Amino acid sequence: MKNCRVEQCFAALFGLCLLAMLPLTVIAGDGHERSHADIRFTDIATRPDSGIHYHRTRSKNDALWDKLRSKPVVTLMDFGSGAPVRSRGTPGVAVLDYDRDGDLDIFVTNGPGSPNSLFSSQLMETGELKFVDVAKAAGVDSPDLDSTGVCYGDIDNDGDYDLFVVSAGGGSKLFVNNGDKTFSDVSVPSLVDGRQPYSVGCSMGDVNGDGLLDIVIANTTQSWDYPASPTVHNQLLLNKGNHVFEDVSEESGITKLTGFALDQANAAGLTWGVAMVDYDQDGDMDIILAQDQAVYIVGGTGGVPGMVHIFQNDGTGHFKDVGMEAGTNIPGAWMGLAFGDINSDGIMDMFVTNMGDYINSEYFPYKLGDLATRWFLGQPDHTFVKEEVSGSNATAFGWGTVMSDVDNDGDTDIVFLGGMDGGPLVDASNPGLILMNDGNGNMTLDKRPLHRDAHRHRDVQGLAQGDFNNDGFIDLVSVSDFDIPDTVPLQRYTAQYGSVLDDTAFFAPTFTQLAPGQFTWAGYEMTDGSLAIDMNNAASRNGSVKVDLMGTVGMVKGGQSNRDGVGAIVRFTPRHGKTAMHPVTAGDSYASQSALTAHFGLGKAKKGTVDVMWTGGTRNRLYGVREGETVLIPEIPCSYTSQWSGMNAYRRCVTGALRELKRKNAVTDDMRHRLYDSAMRAYVSNLEGTDSSAGEGEDKGEQP
Numbered sequence: 001m002k003n004c005r006v007e008q009c010f011a012a013l014f015g016l017c018l019l020a021m022l023p024l025t026v027i028a029g030d031g032h033e034r035s036h037a038d039i040r041f042t043d044i045a046t047r048p049d050s051g052i053h054y055h056r057t058r059s060k061n062d063a064l065w066d067k068l069r070s071k072p073v074v075t076l077m078d079f080g081s082g083a084p085v086r087s088r089g090t091p092g093v094a095v096l097d098y099d100r101d102g103d104l105d106i107f108v109t110n111g112p113g114s115p116n117s118l119f120s121s122q123l124m125e126t127g128e129l130k131f132v133d134v135a136k137a138a139g140v141d142s143p144d145l146d147s148t149g150v151c152y153g154d155i156d157n158d159g160d161y162d163l164f165v166v167s168a169g170g171g172s173k174l175f176v177n178n179g180d181k182t183f184s185d186v187s188v189p190s191l192v193d194g195r196q197p198y199s200v201g202c203s204m205g206d207v208n209g210d211g212l213l214d215i216v217i218a219n220t221t222q223s224w225d226y227p228a229s230p231t232v233h234n235q236l237l238l239n240k241g242n243h244v245f246e247d248v249s250e251e252s253g254i255t256k257l258t259g260f261a262l263d264q265a266n267a268a269g270l271t272w273g274v275a276m277v278d279y280d281q282d283g284d285m286d287i288i289l290a291q292d293q294a295v296y297i298v299g300g301t302g303g304v305p306g307m308v309h310i311f312q313n314d315g316t317g318h319f320k321d322v323g324m325e326a327g328t329n330i331p332g333a334w335m336g337l338a339f340g341d342i343n344s345d346g347i348m349d350m351f352v353t354n355m356g357d358y359i360n361s362e363y364f365p366y367k368l369g370d371l372a373t374r375w376f377l378g379q380p381d382h383t384f385v386k387e388e389v390s391g392s393n394a395t396a397f398g399w400g401t402v403m404s405d406v407d408n409d410g411d412t413d414i415v416f417l418g419g420m421d422g423g424p425l426v427d428a429s430n431p432g433l434i435l436m437n438d439g440n441g442n443m444t445l446d447k448r449p450l451h452r453d454a455h456r457h458r459d460v461q462g463l464a465q466g467d468f469n470n471d472g473f474i475d476l477v478s479v480s481d482f483d484i485p486d487t488v489p490l491q492r493y494t495a496q497y498g499s500v501l502d503d504t505a506f507f508a509p510t511f512t513q514l515a516p517g518q519f520t521w522a523g524y525e526m527t528d529g530s531l532a533i534d535m536n537n538a539a540s541r542n543g544s545v546k547v548d549l550m551g552t553v554g555m556v557k558g559g560q561s562n563r564d565g566v567g568a569i570v571r572f573t574p575r576h577g578k579t580a581m582h583p584v585t586a587g588d589s590y591a592s593q594s595a596l597t598a599h600f601g602l603g604k605a606k607k608g609t610v611d612v613m614w615t616g617g618t619r620n621r622l623y624g625v626r627e628g629e630t631v632l633i634p635e636i637p638c639s640y641t642s643q644w645s646g647m648n649a650y651r652r653c654v655t656g657a658l659r660e661l662k663r664k665n666a667v668t669d670d671m672r673h674r675l676y677d678s679a680m681r682a683y684v685s686n687l688e689g690t691d692s693s694a695g696e697g698e699d700k701g702e703q704p
Contacts, residue, residue, distance in 0.1 A: 039407050039449045041432075041476060041534035044129065046454070051131035052119060056481055056529030057111030059146050059168060061225045062087035069521040076517050079423040085224040088421065088459070088481035089168065090200050091529060092149040092591030095466035095477060096161050098138075099181050104466045104595055106131070107140070108479050108531055109150055109165060115141030116165070117531075121468065129469050129535075139183045145170040149201035149462075151587030153213045154563040155239060157554055161564075164192075164215055166199035168224060172217065176243055190243045197232040198224050203587030205276030205285035205567045206615055207252070208317035211553030212239035213562050213586065216254070216287055218274035231268040234289065238317070253319040254287060254311055259329050269306065272335040272399075275588035278567055279310065279339070279348050280382045283617030285567050287311040287319060290334035290352055305331050308352055308376075327383045332371055336463075336590035340403035340412040341581035343441025347378035348569075348583065351414050353398030353590070358429040358505045359422055361495035363513075368497055373398045373416065375435075375443070393445065394499040396430035400463025400590040404474045406449070408542035408601030410577050411437040415450070417460035417478055418590075421510070424519050426526070428490055429505040431456040439578065445500055450476075450534065456506065457484040458530060466595035472544040472628060473536040474599055480529035484508050488524045543602040543627035545572065547610055549584060550634040556660045558637030558653075560616040565635065567615040570598040572625075574605035602627055621682035622675060634661050636675065640682040647683060654679045 045052040061084040068074055068082055094107040103123040109116050118138050119131035135141040146168040155162045160177040167173075171193040175183035187193040192215070201218040208214070215237040221229035233255045237245040249255055260267055273290030280286065293306030308328035311319035323329050328350075336353035343349070355371040373395040376384035399418035406413045414435040420427045432450025435443040458480040468475045484490070490506040499505075510526075511519035549565025561568065566586045573579040582598035602608060610622045610633065618639040625631055638653035658676055661667045667675070 038539045040537045040539065041449050042537065043454060043532045043534050045531050045533045049130060050533070051122070051133070052531055052533065053133065054108060054110075054117055054479075054531040055114075056089060056091050056479065057114035058482070058528070059087050059089045059111055059224070061085075064225065072520060073514065074511060074519045074521070080227055083227060083423055085221075085227060086168070086481075087224070088526070088529065089146060090148045090461050090591055091479045091481055092201065092462040093464050093477055093479045093531070094150045094152055094163070094593040095464045095595040096152050096593075097595075098161055098177065100160060101125075103470070104468050106477055106531075106533070107150055107152075107163065108462075109147035109591075110143075112146045113143055115143045116147055123469065134181070138181060139185065140165075140175050142173060145173065148199060149218070149587075149591030151202040151204050151215070151593045153204040153566050153586040155204070155213050156243060157211065157551075157563040159563060164202050164204070166202050166217055168198045169196055171196045172199065172202075174243070186243050190245055191247075192237055192245050194247065195235065197222060200272055201274050201587065201591040203274050203276040203287075203585065205586060206562055207236070207276070207285050207313060208238070209284065209315065209560065209616060210239075211551070211560055211562055212241060213566060214239045214317075215245065216274055216276060218271040218289070219268075220270050220272070231270050233268040234271055234274065236287075248317070252317060253321075256321060257309055258321040258324050259305055259307055259309075269309070273337045273352070273588070273590055275337045275339070275585055276567070277339050277348070277583050277585050277588070278569060278615070279350070279378070280312065281348065281569060281613065282315075283613070283615060284313040284315045285615065286313050288337055288350070290337050292333045292335070293331050306334055307331060308334055308350070325383070327385060328376060330386065335399050335418070336401040336416065337588045338401045338403040338414060339583050339585065339588065341579070342375060342403075342412050342437065342443070343377060344411065344439075344578040344580065346579065346581075347380065348581065349375060349378050350384065351375040351401055351403060351416070353401050353416050353418060354395070355420075356397040356429055357394035357497065358493045358495055358501075359397055359420065359425075359427040359507070362425065362493055362507065366495070368394060375414070377441070394495075394497040394501055394505070396433060396501055396505060397427050398430060399461050400478060400592055402463060402465045402476070402589055402594055404465050404599065405544075405580065405601035406434060406474055406536065407436070407540040408473060408544045408603070409439070409540060410542075410574055410580060410601045410603040410605075411439045412580060413437050414443065415463065415465075415476060417450075417455065417463050419459040421459065421482070421526075424509065424511040424513065426459065426484060426508040426510055428456050428484060428507055429493065429501070430460075431504045447500070447504055454532065456490070456504070457486065458532065459483065459526075461529075461590060462592035463589050464592045464594040466597070467546070467599065468533065469535065471538055472546075473538040475536050476534040478532050478534070482526040482529050485524075485527055542604065543606070545600050545602065545608065545610075545625050545627065546630040547572070547582075547598040547600070548596070548630065548632045549598075549612065550632055550666065551614065552635040552637065552657075552661070555664060555666065556635070556637060556657050558657070559635055560618065560637065561614045561635045564596050565612070565614065566596065569613045571611040572598070572600035572608055573611075574602045574608040577603060577605055577608065597630075619682075620675075621678050623678045623681060624674070632671070634666055634675075636679065638679070640679060640686050644683075647680075650683050651680065
């Protein structure tokens, strides 16, 4: 197998070798704006009584900086040949109810010699939102690893979440949940720890339709000690049952990336972000990769171009990279991934973070938009178009990102955070940014809700979401690899684009420039990274609903989906409103995973309709979901969109499935009746072709 060497040097990060590219998206800071509630987020992790005690330990290769700092003059070539990569680590965070007690807990990774943390929420026990770190007692602390990304899912369909943790050079660990608030490390017998590349993230999904969650791992290079190191192919681990996995990376096709020069055939890219999601909505799990081109941009620079790769599943777990055909083959330093329906057209869209327009501009010529963070709008033919917005509005650096309705007004907003140590400077261009949706897919950059010095001084990596206090509003959790002390002066970037971000785009000059291309260490030391839990102030007063899924493979005859419905696509339509989409993903953002619960804003509506497309393509529907409800919807293997011989045949299928679920105490009597009535109504609605008549009346207004 042919690998390529990626020169991750300062020249790479700051565009020394940038060549001309197509104009990229620029996010609007004004225009198409509508009134939004005064949403604000407040970090409770800083409170002494929160129970959050977390400091990200630096990686061992951070000591390699000492040689550079001791030199009286440091050149750009010195940074390129001697600066370590990710020396503070790349921590990830997961939001999950690990003990199934009804509140959301937080798992966050840490560096070598320091334990990972599992912060158990005490909301249900005490009525107060406080946390206790139970990682050691639970058996998931792993201080021996330089842990990076994390994802979770029910790999054995026994009703609880299992954890998968990747690391920088230490292999992967699989922790199986014992159901008693402890985990067992089954990494060796499960065969998941055979390789030890520098991995940053993972995602779970059922790639072959057997009802078991498989795992894809995002790999970077063989070492982070120095900027030049061979890149490593990503891995796909196939779940064989009984906690055993098989590496099927080669035969699955995920190592065959397109978009490379002929002499780079079979080369490996540098992958920062990975997600399993059914992007084309055909009932099977696809794999999306966010890759970094490092120094190699396009043309004759001799390297592997970084782009967004889309591996389309043929339904059997074999993949083909269709990124070129899909239109996502845009060179960039792509990092974080989020999915949803931005413009409410029923087609899945993507948001992908990038380096932004400021960090490259300080020391080298840079063209606005070349490395813009952007969103891609899905098209009916499964291609994507980048959103073009007139004006000169710049974008900021981003790692972690989530799509969510932060103000519960019924549309999909976007949050992204991030920063980076770029050698002579530390980027602080992102103070915490939200793209607010006007309801028609027009996004307005809003830096107010998360705008505070704490995020400006945090080099955020992982970001995830969930409703921590059960008030019906989405909250955020983020982790940084290091923080910038208040004593370190921040400078505004020289580049001014007429953007709303110009006055908040700062950097920390960790090395003082003596002359063009020559620097000396400024003497500033960064501090260990931190965890932030940003609570939504719920100022909009809009209602919401939550949807949990229960796949019924092994429970009901014909059930196909894994226990938590990972891979399903959930839609919600408020009465007389537009339809929102939530793909259930077990790992996206950057090195992180949000809660699996689908959250939907209602605006001022009081109820709406949930529609679920399960893996395999089965469609179920639940009408009359009321404001404030959390509903658990089981997979009924009787799709209302299938061809049935008649209503009686469909009714027998639904009745039989619900009877099995009731026998196993998986549904209440009330929910069983609601599901039955909704199934019959959905069947008739599909026959009549009224599914697209949202907003036309009492019944039709709730149709997705």
